[in-house]
Amino acid sequence: MRLADFIDDPRSIELIERTRGYARHFFEREGTHGFSHVERVFNLCLHIGKEEGADLEILALAALLHDVARPLESAGRVEDHAVEGARIARHYLRSIGYPEDRTEAVAHAIEAHRFSRGPEPGTLEAKILSDADKLDAIGAIGVARVFMYSGEHGRSIEDSLRHFEEKILKLKDLMYTETARRLAEGRHRFTEEFIERIRREIEGEI
Incomplete structure (x- = not known):
C-alpha cells in the first residue's frame, strides 16, 4: 500500500514514516500483537479514514503507536498498554515539536482503542482506530x-x-x-x- 495514495503532503508522509521506524523498535518479536498487527491496523485505518473523512495524519500516527506498550503489558511491567502507549506517544510527539492539540488527539485515540475498557472514543479518529483494531x-x-x-x-x-x-x-x-x-x-x-x-x-x- 502506498502512503502517497492517501496523503498528499510530503512533510506528513515523512513524519508518518519516521514514526513507523520509532514504533517498530518496541517490538522485538512477532506474535498476535507484533508489528505485523500494527501494520494491518494502520492499513485499515487509512482505508476507513479516507471513506469516513478523518484526519489521516492523526489517524496514521495513532495507529502506528497504539500498541507500543503492548510488549510491556505482556511482560507484566505495565497494567494497561493503552494508557502507557498514550504516555509514550505524548513524549515522542512533544520531543519532535508536534503541535500539542494534535498530540492530544493522537494520545486520546490510543487511550480509547481498547473495546474492553474505557475511555470511550470521543473523536472520529479514535473511533476508527478502535474499529480497525477490532476488525483485525x-x-x-x-x-x-x-x-x-x-x-x-x-x-x-x-x-x-x-x-x-x-x-x-x-x-x-x-x-x-x-x-x-x-x-x-x-x-x-x-x-x-x-x-x-x-x-x-x-x-x-x-
Missing part, C-alpha cells in the same frame, strides 16, 4: 491470530472455539463507523463459517 480480530486474520495465541499459550482447539463465542463473534456489533460495520459483515460471516466447519470436523463428519 475477525475474518481470516482473526482466525489465524486466535490459533497463534492458542499455540503460544497451550490452549486447545475447544478452548479456542469458546474464545470465538465469548469475544470474537461479538465484535461485529461493536463497530462505530459505517465503513467498519460494512467490512465487519464479511469477516464475521467467514468466521462463522469457519467455526461451523471445524465443529463438524471435530465431531467426525466426513
